[in-house]
Amino acid sequence: xxxxxxxxxxxxxxxxxxxxxxxxxxxxxxxxxxxxxxxxxxxxxxxxxxxxxxxxxxxxxxxxxxxxxxxxxxxxxxxxxxxxxxxxxxxxxxxxxxxxxxxxxxxxxxxxxxxxxxxxxxxxxxxxxxxxxxxxxxxxxxxxxxxxxxxxxxxxxxxxxxxxxxxxxxxxxxxxxxxxxxxxxxxxxxxxxxxxxxxxx
Amino acid sequence: xxxxxxxxxxxxxxxxxxxxxxxxxxxxxxxxxxxxxxxxxxxxxxxxxxxxxxxxxxxxxxxxxxxxxxxxxxxxxxxxxxxx
Numbered sequence: 001x002x003x004x005x006x007x008x009x010x011x012x013x014x015x016x017x018x019x020x021x022x023x024x025x026x027x028x029x030x031x032x033x034x035x036x037x038x039x040x041x042x043x044x045x046x047x048x049x050x051x052x053x054x055x056x057x058x059x060x061x062x063x064x065x066x067x068x069x070x071x072x073x074x075x076x077x078x079x080x081x082x083x084x085x086x087x088x089x090x091x092x093x094x095x096x097x098x099x100x101x102x103x104x105x106x107x108x109x110x111x112x113x114x115x116x117x118x119x120x121x122x123x124x125x126x127x128x129x130x131x132x133x134x135x136x137x138x139x140x141x142x143x144x145x146x147x148x149x150x151x152x153x154x155x156x157x158x159x160x161x162x163x164x165x166x167x168x169x170x171x172x173x174x175x176x177x178x179x180x181x182x183x184x185x186x187x188x189x190x191x192x193x194x195x196x197x198x199x200x201x
Numbered sequence: 202x203x204x205x206x207x208x209x210x211x212x213x214x215x216x217x218x219x220x221x222x223x224x225x226x227x228x229x230x231x232x233x234x235x236x237x238x239x240x241x242x243x244x245x246x247x248x249x250x251x252x253x254x255x256x257x258x259x260x261x262x263x264x265x266x267x268x269x270x271x272x273x274x275x276x277x278x279x280x281x282x283x284x285x
């Protein structure tokens with residue numbers, strides 16, 4: 001189960017709204033390499049992971065991703081406070097506003113709704129961990145792209161924190177993959193799925 | 202920075218130190234140096250967490266000191282500008 005701690009993992013304090021920027025940053029909520037997809041990817045994959053250290057890693061990183069989703073949502077929320085209809089129209093936020101007002105809804109920056117096809121849970125530890133390492137890099141690239149568009153230091157600060165977390169998670173998943181490979185049966189030369197025993201006979 | 206913000210800043214810092222130590226220990230479960238670090242941060246974190254809850258209000262719905270009012274919903278939520 002989960003337990004909610006009433007604080008963000010990293011503080012968000014944005015005093016100047018900017019709905020145009022909110023549209024872009026929203027992609028890290030519900031986009032293809034966003035935090036919602038990340039959390040559901042790891043938390044779905046952990047059940048078929050046969051090694052306890054790596055199941056622990058998927059649980060703990062998956063949980064941290066939920067906290068990152070909350071940070072992104074706090075950024076989008078604070079960037080869209082106190083807007084006038086004129087500001088909404090001039091910024092291009094009107095296309096989002098018409099369906100969601102100022103509510104948070106998971107979508108990519110281009111308007112594509114969140115879908116579970118953004119991630120995979122394949123039931124094979126090697127396949128899943130290689131996907132996870134790729135996912136962390138894709139998220140890091142997305143944050144790099146966002147940082148090129150952001151001038152406001154109050155927005156840059158938490159985005160930089162999130163970017164750094166992608167790098168740490170990539171490193172930890174690499175260690176997880178190493179643990180899986182160290183555990184492979186020496187007869188399993190072609191690294192058939194170690195989580196599906198029928199292959200091993 | 203107000204008293205509350207200073208106390209929350211300690212929680213951010215110590216909580217982050219713990220988040221980092223936890224992930225590292227998942228893939229290095231026998232690293233004694235990392236465990237020592239974890240123990241130190243854990244102690245400091247709990248101290249800061251308890252101090253915050255005593256002075257400023259609950260951080261977890263299970264820690265509410267229930268008198269005649271439900272303090273859990275009185276204080277700002279973390280995504281509010283006033284909540285950080």
